[in-house]
Every structure is written in structure tokens, then in C-alpha cells.
Amino acid sequence: SALLAIASGAQAETPRIAEKNGRHALMVDGAPYLILGAQINNSSAWPDALPRVWPAMDALGVNTVEIPVGWEQIEPQEGRFDFTVVDTLLEQARARKLRLVLLWFATWKNTNPQYAPRWVKLDNHRFPRMVRPDGTLHYALSPFGTETLKADGKAFATLLRHLREADPRNTVIMVQVQNEPGSYGLPRDHSPAADAAFAAPVPAALQKRMKKPAGSWTALFGRDADLYFHAWHVARYIDTVAAAGKAEKPLPMYANAALPGDPFTWQDAKTYASGGPANTVIDVYKAAAPHLDIVAPDIYNPAHKAYVGFLDAYDRPDNALFVPETGHAKEYARYFFEAVGRGAIGWSPFGIDYTRYLPVFPATPKLEGEPLVPFAANYTLFKPFARLWAKLAFEGETWGAAEPEDPADEHRRVLKLGRYVAQVSFGRSDFGDGPPKGNAYPSGGVAIARIGPDEYLVTGYFARVEFALADPSLGNIIIDRVEEGSYDAKENWKFSRVWNGDQVDWGLNFTGASQILKVKLATYPKR
Ligand code: N0T
Missing domain, CATH: 2.60.220.20 (putative beta-Galactosidase from caulobacter crescentus)
Structure with missing residues (x-):
């Protein structure tokens, strides 16, 4: 049994996403698991900052913490890997009986390469940025950078190999590949390689999934041609990185989306993160990225109709619902019920720790004490039967409002x-x-x-x-x-x-x- 395997110190069953009749479960130690989560701030995953992380997790009563691992942290010099920080995370999470979701901040972090090591982000020749139509360089790395893809995939695979060796009991239950990928302000790359691909027909896998005849990007997708094209190539890139990691340890993997303003209004791709797994291009990701188990929305719109609309968009028979980021202002706490009611595998407010850094958007005056109360109340309520709820959500019927x-x-x-x-x-x-x-x-x-x-x-x-x-x-x-x-x-x-x-x-x-x-x-x- 799983228990005996764990007791004997053997490799436990690797977590996975299970699907049955269009319902989903995140299987951890052989049974459905509900992530009662929180995500720490971007710069809090350092040993010196962790003492300001764990007390916030205690106050919230989470069972799982989402923590970034930056490419620059593990491969500061090319080919020389250092997992000291990862090992510290594993050890301290285990001591508190918490599970982890690791976030791979690499080629794209909120679309930019700030977490890529300096040997990557400062070498535009080997690791090219996207090019604007006028030939000037955009800040985001290009999904056509073959060396970038090779280097990112190798680093990610090395991280997953390390987890295979250092984490046999799966303290890490899932991995996010990149963070809010894509590009702001420029819907697609215009480098010669990208322009050549844009001139070629739409790949058959995508054309068939969209139930369209063969044709060019412009013919098939009209005003959204750049958006679909960029989503396809960013998703293919992320899929290659995910596959390299899964070959080492097949943990569930997902990509998260910076969303447009609401799920109902068409927006020009210039005005949101083009290329990421936004609600507008979920089908593109499903066709392009078979190694991603999930695409997931980061929901920072507190309006009920928009929030519910985004949940509905990502809650699909081919996609387990997971909210890896949402606002921590008190108005967001109630949406836990909408999410778990739909059978979400997890839900997680963003920016939870006591470093006293608070993103301007969304704003709370101060995170210690009172503002955490409504979020803590959700987890107080669900923690005693979280496994049972996950089982009911997977095998039965659940609702939330x-x-x-x-x-x-x-x-x-x-x-x-x-x-x-x-x-x-x-x-x-x-x-x-x-x-x-x-x-x-x-x-x-x-x-x-x-x-x-x-x-x-x-x-x-x-x-x-x-x-x-x-x-x-x-x-x-x-x-x-x-x-x-x-x-x-x-x-x-x-x-x-x-x-x-x-x-x-x-x-x-x-x-x-x-x-x-x-x-x-x-x-x-x-x-
Ligand atoms: C999120 C978080 C973190 C004018 C923002 C949300 C996290 C990333 N991005 O605190 O940076 O790593 O995934 C973007 C929301 C943009 C809203 C702009 C409103």
C-alpha cells in the first residue's frame, strides 16, 4: 500500500492529475487532494526571507505553498547547478508538514526575462529578444530562440532530476512552468524566423482542433492572427520545457495566465499578455502543449460576473480548474466557494507573507492580522475534510456560490x-x-x-x-x-x-x- 511504501522510505506514487467523466482530481499519495494554497511574494523564496513566510502560512492554515524557483538561483553560471535554496525549501516545508507547488521563473516571468541568469538575459545574440516590425528589439525573449529553449529546458530538467533524487515522498506536488508567459505591447515576434513561420500555413494540429480548413494564420484567425500565432509558439516552447522536466520526474505541470480585463469583451492582443494561456487561447494551448496538464487563470478582477466567467472558461472536461493566483484583498476570499464548488483542485491568494511587501494591485493596507481572517476562515472550514471534499468533487457532484x-x-x-x-x-x-x-x-x-x-x-x-x-x-x-x-x-x-x-x-x-x-x-x- 502507499502507506507501507512511505513507511519503508521507498518512492511514493508520483502526484498526477486524474480525469473521469470530465471531472478532475489532483492525486497525491494515491488519493484526491485539495490545494488550500497561498503564493508568497516573488522575492521571498530565499533562506533569509523564509522566517517571514512560514508564520503567514500558519496564520492562513494552508496545506500547500506556492514558491518560485528562479533559473538564476539554480544555474547562476552556465552548467553549474546549485540546489541549496531548493533543498532549504524542501526541508523547511517538510518540517511544517506542508506541500509545495514550485514556480519555474525562467524565460518568461510576467513575460520578461528578469529571472533568467545574467549569462542568458545579457546575451541577446545567443538568446534573442523579440523584434518589432521596425526592427527594434522588444524586452521579451523570443519563443524562436532555439538556444534559449535548449538552455531553459536543460535547467528545468536538472531541477526535476534533483526533485526525483531529493524528494522521493513528493513534498513538491506540482510545478508551474514559467510565470504569466507571453509579451506585453507586441502581440508577436517579427524576427526573420518568426515572419517565415507566420507566412507558412497554420499547423495541422491547431487547424483541426479549431475545426477550420487549412490556411494561413491571417485567413483562419483574422484580427486574432498574431495572438493565435504567438500563443502557439510560446505554448510549443513551454511544452518542450515541460517535456524535458517530465522525462526526469512526471509531476503535474501547468502554465498560468495574465488575463484580459474580463472574459466577455474582445481586447486587442496589444493590451494584454499575448502568447500566454489566456481564456481566449485555451484551445491553442491544448493543441500545442500536451505535456501541460493544466492551463490556469490568475484572477485579479474582483467583479463577480468576471470572476465567475473566468472560472467557467477554465473549468472544462479537458482542463482541471486551478486558481494559482488571486487577489488577497478581502473581497476575493468568497470566491474560494465558487472555485471549490466547481471541483477546483486548488485555489490560492497571491502575495502572502510578512515581508511587508504588498503589490499595489490588488491593495490591502497591511497583511498581518485582520486582512487574512476571511482567507484563514475558508481553510479552517475545509481543512478537516479537504480530502473528502476532493473525492466528492472528483467522483460526485459539487456546487459553489x-x-x-x-x-x-x-x-x-x-x-x-x-x-x-x-x-x-x-x-x-x-x-x-x-x-x-x-x-x-x-x-x-x-x-x-x-x-x-x-x-x-x-x-x-x-x-x-x-x-x-x-x-x-x-x-x-x-x-x-x-x-x-x-x-x-x-x-x-x-x-x-x-x-x-x-x-x-x-x-x-x-x-x-x-x-x-x-x-x-x-x-x-x-x-
Ligand atoms: C502576478 C503578480 C505577481 C493594472 C502581480 C499579475 C505574480 C504575477 N501578475 O503581483 O507579479 O508573479 O503572476 C498581473 C496583474 C496585472 C494587473 C494590472 C492592473
Whole structure:
């Protein structure tokens, strides 16, 4: 068994992404795993900074930390690798029983090569930058740099070989390849090699996936030709790097996207990170990068419609939903429920540590103490049954809702559970039928999982949940039983009490307390 293998010190089963009927699981130690994550700031992955990282992780109650590994850290001189920093991360994470997702900052980090070693980023002859139509150089490295690809792939493969040797029990459960790749301001490379490729027909794999006839980039993709072309070549590049790493250790791998403003409005590729796995080009990545398990959105738009739209775009039968970065302003905390409700394998606010550095966007006044509370509350709630939730999300059905802030939504969400609907409303008192007014700031969230026929696990914060029959002509709904309870260390249900009377007559009202309910529904006939 996996346990025996671990006890005997043998190589544990390598984590992987499993898919069944279009649902997904991140398998860790042989079972579905839910990443309750946080990403540290970009310059915090140094041994001297780590004492300011771990206390923030404790405060948040994460089970997984996303930490960058810069190419410059491990290969400061060409061919001379140094894994001291990686080993420190492994050792300190293990001591705290935390898992890691490592982020490979290399050719592209927010599109730029700042994390490439100086022998790379200062040698434009060997490692060329993109070229503008007028012949001047753009800041981003070109995906047509064959030497760049070789060097990045070799460094990444060496990192994964090191993990194979130094991490047999898989403290590292997943790896991000590059960070928000692509280029700002210039939708594609115009070097001679790039222009020649742009003049050639669209590769058959992409043309077929897009269900288009053979043709040129311009003929097939019109105003988005540069975007599709650049996405294809950046994705092919990242795929080659990922493949080199997987050959050493086949960990799950993903690429993350800097997104356009919202998922509904067309934007010129000049105005966002062209070439990265944005919602506009997920199909391009699926065709170009078979060694990437996932493409993932970094969501920094706090508007409910946009946030949910981005989740819907990446939640696909061929793509496990994973949110590797999201804002840490308090309004973002509720979206944990939308993500895990859709069966996300994980969710992670960005910029969590006590280095006191805070990105201007999104802004919080100060990260210690109070601002972390809503995020910590999510993990307090889910940590005791995170494995069970991941299993239910993989094998069953789950739903989630976060509070909308647009008054047009009347502070309500409806979740369609099949035979039943869950009517979720926000900002009501515990007693009575007063209309939902919304919470003081949008902070409500609900997650529901089917655990049996007519039976649901229901949890959340600052929300009322009322069940109804999807088809009211089928009868009258009645609550059979509502149990409040908790999960013990082995994720066994511990009954605490039955909710009845005032606690169910006005819906199930979740406050700021961590409460988990098992709700059994029933019907009686109309006559
Ligand atoms: C993210 C983070 C980090 C005017 C920003 C988000 C992280 C990277 N980029 O703090 O740099 O490494 O992946 C870009 C969001 C741009 C929003 C611009 C609004």
C-alpha cells in the first residue's frame, strides 16, 4: 500500500492529475487532494526571507505553498547547478508538514526575462529578444530562440532530476512552468524566423482542433492572427520545457495566465499578455502543449460576473480548474466557494507573507492580522475534510456560490442540484423573511456536495440556504433532518446536534462560525 511504501522510505506514487467523466482530481499519495494554497511574494523564496513566510502560512492554515524557483538561483553560471535554496525549501516545508507547488521563473516571468541568469538575459545574440516590425528589439525573449529553449529546458530538467533524487515522498506536488508567459505591447515576434513561420500555413494540429480548413494564420484567425500565432509558439516552447522536466520526474505541470480585463469583451492582443494561456487561447494551448496538464487563470478582477466567467472558461472536461493566483484583498476570499464548488483542485491568494511587501494591485493596507481572517476562515472550514471534499468533487457532484455585489442580482444565487435547487441569499437576519440586503462587503459563500440520494453536505459563511424542488409540481419539499457536525482527524463524521425549529424555519443561516451540515431532504404529495 502507499502507506507501507512511505513507511519503508521507498518512492511514493508520483502526484498526477486524474480525469473521469470530465471531472478532475489532483492525486497525491494515491488519493484526491485539495490545494488550500497561498503564493508568497516573488522575492521571498530565499533562506533569509523564509522566517517571514512560514508564520503567514500558519496564520492562513494552508496545506500547500506556492514558491518560485528562479533559473538564476539554480544555474547562476552556465552548467553549474546549485540546489541549496531548493533543498532549504524542501526541508523547511517538510518540517511544517506542508506541500509545495514550485514556480519555474525562467524565460518568461510576467513575460520578461528578469529571472533568467545574467549569462542568458545579457546575451541577446545567443538568446534573442523579440523584434518589432521596425526592427527594434522588444524586452521579451523570443519563443524562436532555439538556444534559449535548449538552455531553459536543460535547467528545468536538472531541477526535476534533483526533485526525483531529493524528494522521493513528493513534498513538491506540482510545478508551474514559467510565470504569466507571453509579451506585453507586441502581440508577436517579427524576427526573420518568426515572419517565415507566420507566412507558412497554420499547423495541422491547431487547424483541426479549431475545426477550420487549412490556411494561413491571417485567413483562419483574422484580427486574432498574431495572438493565435504567438500563443502557439510560446505554448510549443513551454511544452518542450515541460517535456524535458517530465522525462526526469512526471509531476503535474501547468502554465498560468495574465488575463484580459474580463472574459466577455474582445481586447486587442496589444493590451494584454499575448502568447500566454489566456481564456481566449485555451484551445491553442491544448493543441500545442500536451505535456501541460493544466492551463490556469490568475484572477485579479474582483467583479463577480468576471470572476465567475473566468472560472467557467477554465473549468472544462479537458482542463482541471486551478486558481494559482488571486487577489488577497478581502473581497476575493468568497470566491474560494465558487472555485471549490466547481471541483477546483486548488485555489490560492497571491502575495502572502510578512515581508511587508504588498503589490499595489490588488491593495490591502497591511497583511498581518485582520486582512487574512476571511482567507484563514475558508481553510479552517475545509481543512478537516479537504480530502473528502476532493473525492466528492472528483467522483460526485459539487456546487459553489459566492455573493454577487451587483444590486441587479438582488443578493441571490440559485444552484441547480438536479431534483432540487438551492436558493442562496446574502445579508438577511437569521430569523424572518426580510429581503436579502447583501453583507457589509461581499463576503458570503456556500459550498454543497451530494453525499447520497436526497442528501447534501452544506457549508458556508454569511449566507442563507433554502432548498426547493426544481419542479414544484412534483410535490412539497420537507426537511427530513439537518445534522451539524465536524470531521475528526480521519475525516469521519462526528455528529454534534440536530438543527430544527428556528434553525431551519427560515432557511439554513450561516454566520461567521465554521459550521458543516448534513441535510436530508424529502417530499410529501400535493394531495
Ligand atoms: C502576478 C503578480 C505577481 C493594472 C502581480 C499579475 C505574480 C504575477 N501578475 O503581483 O507579479 O508573479 O503572476 C498581473 C496583474 C496585472 C494587473 C494590472 C492592473
